[in-house]
Amino acid sequence: MSAPAGWEAVIGLEVHCELRTATKLFCGCRNEFGAEPNTHVCPVCLGLPGSLPVLSTAAVELAMRIGLALHCEVRPSVFHRKNYFYPDMPKDYQVSQYDEPINVAGYLDLPDGSRVGVERAHIEEDTGKTSHVGDTGRIHGAGYALVDYNRAGVPLVEIVSEPGITSATQARLYASELRAILVASGASDGRMEEGSMRVDANVSVRRVGDLELGTRCEVKNLNSLRSLSRAVDHEIGRQVAIVEGGGRVEQQTRHWDEDRGCTVTLRSKEEAYDYRYFPEPDLVPLAPDAAWVEDVRSSLGPMPADRRRAVVALFGAGGASDARADQVATVVELGLDHLVVAAAGAGIEPALALARTANEAAADAAAAREVDPAAYTALLQMEQRQELSATQAKAVLAELVTGGGAPVEIARRMGFEALAAGSLAEVVAAVVAEHPGEWERFCGGEAKLAGFFTGHVMRRTEGKANGKAVAAELAKLQG
Amino acid sequence: MTVGLTPDRAEASAGGAEPLSARALADAVRRGERRASEVVEEHLAAIEAVDGELGCFLTVTADGARRRAAEIDAEVAAGRDPGPLAGVPVAVKDNLCTTGVATTCASRILEGWRPPYDATVVARLAEAGAVMVGKTNLDEFAMGSSTENSAFGPTRNPHDPSRVPGGSSGGSAAAVAAGLAPLALGSDTGGSIRQPAALCGVVGMKPTYGTVSRYGLIAFASSLDQVGPVARSVADAAALFDVIAGHDPRDSTSLVDVPPACGPAVGAGVQGLRVGLVTELTDAQGVDADVRSRVAEAADALAVAGATVDSVSIPELRFALPAYYLLAPAEASSNLSRYDGVRYGLRVDGDDVADMNARTRAAGFGPEVKRRILLGTYALSAGYYDAYYAQAQRVRTVIIQAFARAYERFDVLLAATTPGTAFRLGEKIDDPLAMYLSDVCTIPTNLAGHPAISVPFGTDSAGLPVGVQILAPALGEPVMVAAAAVLERAAPSTPVPRVAAPTLATAGMPAVGGAR
Structure with a gap:
């Protein structure tokens, strides 16, 4: 005020x-x-x-x-x-x-x-x-x-x-x-x-x-x-x-x-x-x-202002939007900015790295500070390659923060590995085959039916499917 | 000749070290020729016999002294050397902290307080084999020049018990003069070692600021306080100084460089030494004619011994007393704040904390302490600081510069220690200014941080001891004691105090021979 x-x-x-x-x-x-x-x-x-x-x-x-x-x-x-x-x-x-x-x-x-x-x-x-x-x-x-x-x-x-x-x-x-x-x-x-x-x-x-x-x-x-x-x-x-x-x-x-x-x-x-x-x-x-x-x-390391500048710089010449300024401040204040910098350095979208760090990793900052940046980056890579849905990635991240370990292992332990692209295609195909009427209407232009198919796929996969991946499969079947 | 004297020492003290000298006693104990227990018993008996009349001690640590003496005897028997002051009884001014032994500063406010630690100087004494026989009386918190400001009653001058011993280290000076201990520790903020030494006819030395640790010395004015020796000879004072001097990591104002040893310098003589007779500290108004005469004779004695003596005027010194009476009370007002009834010592209950503080301090401090706390509080108050405290600090700088100019021409300076000899109890107690003037000749060296020593040099017409002072630049202790020793040898004989230990009365003072 x-x-x-x-x-x-x-x-x-x-x-x-x-x-x-x-x-x-x-x-x-x-x-x-x-x-x-x-x-x-x-x-x-x-x-x-x-x-x-x-x-x-x-x-x-x-x-x-x-x-x-x-x-x-x-x-x-x-x-x-x-x-x-x-x-x-x-x-x-x-x-x-x-x-x-x-x-x-x-x-x-x-x-x-x-x-x-x-x-x-x-x-x-x-x-x-x-x-x-x-x-x-x-x-x-x-x-x-x-x-x-x-x-x-x-x-x-x-x-x-x-x-x-x-x-x-x-x-x-x-x-x-x-x-x-x-x-x-x-x-x-x-x-x-x-x-x-x-x-x-x-x-x-x-x-x-x-x-x-x-x-x-x-x-x-x-x-x-x-x-x-x-x-x-x-x-x-x-x-x-x-x-x-x-x-x-x-x-x-x-x-x-x-x-x-x-x-x-x-x-x-x-x-x-x-x-x-x-x-x-x-x-x-x-x-x-x-x-x-x-x-x-x-012997003084970089100060918060320097570190904020380093995070903002990941977004290129235009810098981070005002909307992201709070996220930048948060990761620096919580001492998690090195995770963002490491992930972005390995090719992760800065926006994704910043969002996961400021929103999810920040929930338990003390533990997150101890996370191996390489493991953290590996997890974000899985999400970026859509091997994990956002929901899955968040679940794996929570595990990674509290218990550590390799993200691939954690994902497998949580049952997320079954949803590799190949098996997802089979599930989607099966759902389409079971609902020929809805499929026809969907192909006829009723785009909102995408939700119908996705819902069924989710039910069958117990929520482990990646929404974006489902959409991609549907598009593939539409030809 | 006394036992155990090396030819050097015998020569150093000219007529031969007196049998009760600290060095002679220590040598005898170290060689197993005398037992520390026997030496200590002799002195405890003397205290028992005469201290009822003199009041030198606030606490006699007879049990502790006997235990320590027995340990030292055991060490000697086992073939170990207990140290340079082996078995020597030492009296300690009661503003120096002693573990488990009441330390009062002669104040009601600390009555009953037993420190959980030893002052560094007390620890060094113990390491050197010395035996503390008790804690000596002083003006409350070392504020005074007669030891009449003690909350536990005055000390009397062994030469004339109707007179004061000087102060504030009056108990230490009187104890040494009366033969109750060969050595004592005092503290000197404005003359509190040298002035009572002069009035009691003994040697008192104020070392260079920073050469002797202040850790465990209960502060009066931190930038001026310095612990130093009281002894019956210059050589003994030098020996005690050599034991207590040295860097102490617990005192941030302690000098890192080890001060030069004084013992070896005692016999160095004054051949070619340039001595300045300070007119402001000798011929000043208020200095008795007898005292002036003794100082003049002392100057002659130095010249006879090979020194060149000239008069020197240092007019800036006349500002020393007023500057001192702003700086010392200002620091004291802060140093004495901690006596608030909360943690130790006296507490008088009140309606709330502030009332308890006020009642405790009103009941616990005597009038002179209150006067100085008031003066100091005023001098530091908002709006007055620059006019008083800051101005006095500038005067201090001026005095240091003035001394520096004098020391370009002279190696040491000669002056009276006090304007007069021992005065009667009560004579000045109601006239603070007259009392403050007792320290007019000693204060300048405290402001400068320099060393000075007072040596007995004859008497006044009433037969009371007169002291003369040798002043030296910082760390000039060796040349200072060399000059003092020359004066000691040339001095007219000093009478044996009227009230004294039987051994001392028998031995005479200074004594030649008197082998036991």
């Missing part, structure tokens, strides 16, 4: 992503989701008195991968302390990067052809997790709280977009594309439901033509792409309604309430923290040398 007529939304996204390192950012504790509470902790990530941080090289490398995948400039950087009190933050300050972040000035190309600027992508440490225990299940009214510090000190990269997003749809597209890049670069698993990718949206509105930006609100608690687009839409509507009603938008941090479908005030500008940033004296400045940066750059 877009902003109401006459209005324009200005949206910037802040995405926190947990890095897939073996250990935490400043200590050797394991970085693992879902362990027993407070089992992956040590003096450093518990912030015990006297402990000191030592920066993980692996985390820096993954942060550079993200930056380079987003076309950022990798720069010498400095860690700062962001000071505020919170029980799940062991030191009561967060080590983050402030005015000298490691990655700056990049961009992200979206599947719809738009480009969103990336202001920065900096490294910081995650906090622990607080569970409020009590009757209501909410902070207010909780009897007490339990804190799990397993997540404290897990490396994060915060990716800050420029405020160049104009709609909820584009915001969702950006987040989804960014997630694909995070996964493709190997930096993160991008699981929003586990909190390894978290999105905050800064939203403001202005009348079309205004140069001055409106007052922005930051919306938190967006735990899915769906929440993101719903929350942004709601927030745009809320702000437009305020201004059209003669009011003024107040700068606030707001919380998305998924159940009620609205945003609610978390804190106002007056309540905003003064973080008292200053350079972290326990760490030295970080200056990756040029050789390291180039090593990381050259």
Whole structure:
């Protein structure tokens, strides 16, 4: 959805992503989701008195991968302390990067052809997790709280977009594309439901033509792409309604309430923290040398945008139709585009390869990613040569994805081999012989009777016949 | 002559190493001539006898010390070498983490907390065969210059128990002065090793920032804090430095290059050395006449020993104190945030988490700590950062550059350690600015990250010890201790403290001979 007529939304996204390192950012504790509470902790990530941080090289490398995948400039950087009190933050300050972040000035190309600027992508440490225990299940009214510090000190990269997003749809597209890049670069698993990718949206509105930006609100608690687009839409509507009603938008941090479908005030500008940033004296400045940066750059595989372009290119100079753009985006997002490319390279019609991959293989993408591209291509060849009907091909494909094996074998096991062209001809001839009246009318021009014959052939073959092949046989008998 | 002294060492310490010197004790233990258990018992007995009056220790680790001493004796009996500090009792400032042993920073807020790990320096001491006999008193979180800011009561100066030992490492300095341990660890953020060493008549050394690991040192001001030795002689201080110095992968600010060993440099002398007498740290307003005289005599002594001595003015140093009192509190305000009642130490319940945090901190911190948290929070606040914190950082750069210019002309610098000698308990406690001025001569080296050492050099007219300071450029510890050792040999004799271990009183100080 877009902003109401006459209005324009200005949206910037802040995405926190947990890095897939073996250990935490400043200590050797394991970085693992879902362990027993407070089992992956040590003096450093518990912030015990006297402990000191030592920066993980692996985390820096993954942060550079993200930056380079987003076309950022990798720069010498400095860690700062962001000071505020919170029980799940062991030191009561967060080590983050402030005015000298490691990655700056990049961009992200979206599947719809738009480009969103990336202001920065900096490294910081995650906090622990607080569970409020009590009757209501909410902070207010909780009897007490339990804190799990397993997540404290897990490396994060915060990716800050420029405020160049104009709609909820584009915001969702950006987040989804960014997630694909995070996964493709190997930096993160991008699981929003586990909190390894978290999105905050800064939203403001202005009348079309205004140069001055409106007052922005930051919306938190967006735990899915769906929440993101719903929350942004709601927030745009809320702000437009305020201004059209003669009011003024107040700068606030707001919380998305998924159940009620609205945003609610978390804190106002007056309540905003003064973080008292200053350079972290326990760490030295970080200056990756040029050789390291180039090593990381050259180890990056193609990014989703490159891969989409590769799939589109299979369709020749004209490219893929708009109708196929969604299929292209899907196969790339699910990491199945290599199947399409391999099949097309072996002579399969790109449209067939794309359709089977985006529709059928995508149903179980995790398993489909493991399928041998040669076997996948062999299957599509059988379909293209009409040795298998579309229905049969889909059935074999499902088997191939879940169990693997040679498509010819699978087809034989499923009884599809009996329908080789020769035996089909016999069945068709038998059906024609049994219905001389209908055959005469069909030959006389009553084309819709093709369905009658096909139906009988299907019944006799228990649905294994290929409709197109039946039509071809009928045409042959007509002479 | 004492047992086990090599000719080198005997010469290095001129009049001969005193019998209770750390090196003499370690040599005797390593050769099997004395048992570590016996050495440790002697010192535990001394602590028992006099520490009720002095209050040097917050915790005495008698059981642990006896166990460790027995292990060392067993090692020697088995023909193994327990290390260069074999059997030497060491007192450890109570802001250094010790596994299972209460570590309080002299603060209510950490009362009862027992660290699950050892500071790197504590581990290195153990590896060198040293025996920790206890944890020493300090100004709360090392903030202060008299050890009166301890939540557990003040430490008293062994030379005059009505006077302060200086601070914040007052417990360590007083313990060494009184003969309760030959060696102690302190920490120096703005003078907290050197100032109490001067006031107690012992040697105190602040190493180059990054040469000694800070891992396990409970932070006051991270960019200034440095652990260092307190000893009764320059050679002992050098020996302890050589044990604790070195790269630590757990401290990102730890220097990778191993600092040069100081022990071998102690006897090097000062022939041809260029010494600059810093006027701003000697003739400045507020420096007592007696102290000025001792510094002048120290300059003469260096010249007599072959150095060339000239005055040098470094006017930028007058900005050091105000810059320090923005930077150190700013870092402290952040470092001390973690004492929030959530995870360890004191908790005072409240209506909600924020109220619990506030009540805990109100009850747990003393007035000086609160004052510095307020100062630091203010200095870092939005709108004030550039005027205060950033400006102070620029001053720091200016001071580093000014020192660099001085070190183009001089190898080491000479200065007073403190403007005056030990003051009376309560004398400055209600006047924070007067207290802060106690560190005016020591703070510049912390800002620069350079090493400095304070050596006893005579007394004032009241018979109280005076300390003089040798300053050196980064990693200049060897030349610094060489100059300090020359001053030590030339110094007028220092009186035996009024309150001291019986052994020390018998041996005299510095002692010649006194074989056991």
